[in-house]
Amino acid sequence: MDIFGFKIPKNIFVSIIIVLVSIVLYIITSIIISKINKKEKKKGNKRRTTLLILVRKIIKYIIIVLCSVFVLNTFKINTTALVTSIGAVSLVIGLAFQDLLKDMLVGMAIIFEDQFNIGDIIKVGDFKGEVVNFSLKSTRIKSLTGEVKIIANREITSVINYSDNKNNIITKINVAYEEDNDRVEDILRKVCKKMSDETEGKLEYTLLDGIEALDDSSVVYSIKVIADAEDAPVIKRNVLKHVKTEFDKQKIKIPYMQVEVHNEK
Numbered sequence: 001m002d003i004f005g006f007k008i009p010k011n012i013f014v015s016i017i018i019v020l021v022s023i024v025l026y027i028i029t030s031i032i033i034s035k036i037n038k039k040e041k042k043k044g045n046k047r048r049t050t051l052l053i054l055v056r057k058i059i060k061y062i063i064i065v066l067c068s069v070f071v072l073n074t075f076k077i078n079t080t081a082l083v084t085s086i087g088a089v090s091l092v093i094g095l096a097f098q099d100l101l102k103d104m105l106v107g108m109a110i111i112f113e114d115q116f117n118i119g120d121i122i123k124v125g126d127f128k129g130e131v132v133n134f135s136l137k138s139t140r141i142k143s144l145t146g147e148v149k150i151i152a153n154r155e156i157t158s159v160i161n162y163s164d165n166k167n168n169i170i171t172k173i174n175v176a177y178e179e180d181n182d183r184v185e186d187i188l189r190k191v192c193k194k195m196s197d198e199t200e201g202k203l204e205y206t207l208l209d210g211i212e213a214l215d216d217s218s219v220v221y222s223i224k225v226i227a228d229a230e231d232a233p234v235i236k237r238n239v240l241k242h243v244k245t246e247f248d249k250q251k252i253k254i255p256y257m258q259v260e261v262h263n264e265k
Helices: 010-043 046-074 079-096 098-113 181-198 229-250
Strands: 121-124 127-134 138-142 148-152 167-175 205-207 219-227
Touching: 010 046, 046 098, 046 127, 121 138, 127 148, 167 229, 181 205, 181 219, 181 229, 219 229
Parallel strands: none
Antiparallel strands: 121 127, 127 138, 138 148, 167 219, 205 219
């Protein structure tokens, strides 16, 4: 086949076309999946977002395999015999890479059992954070302080998912012992109502009944909010800000560390 005066064998020309078509097909499917993914993110559908990311990776490998088979066929290579040979080799490789197979099997179990999705707050062992990436081989978790831990899926033997249901977010308030208990509780209830009104009823702030604890230098009260785990840091900061502002207005003392020095004569 002549192109611009250059003589190119037919099988090479066909192979180039197959590769180009494969690349275009992958680009088109990636664009479509990305658009769907954006819509699902806006809806807050974490499960579909996770599945779409995996689907894109699987499609990539399927296109690579099919492209390779078609290219080999153009050179009249017996792909059936080749696939049989690869199957035997794969068995040997599988025995050598058992850990990789375990990762993939556990990864599939995580998907089918819906244990967690991208964007969920989870705890694996002693590490807690947000799932930022997930594949059949490993899971990436980013802590609230920014550290990223990559965990092989086979090592995820148990997981706590804080995003499965709404969480009880507890903020502890320390008050000086000399303050009147009833007065403090009335002020905290007003603070809770004010914050609930500010969120238009989407979040309900509740003062837990009674005194939570008696510390060495303070009486401890607790305010509870039922919300998503990822909102906990913001909610706690807002509670402390509102309480501090109201306590300052009402002259309620917040205890702090003090050192008494006694001079003996």
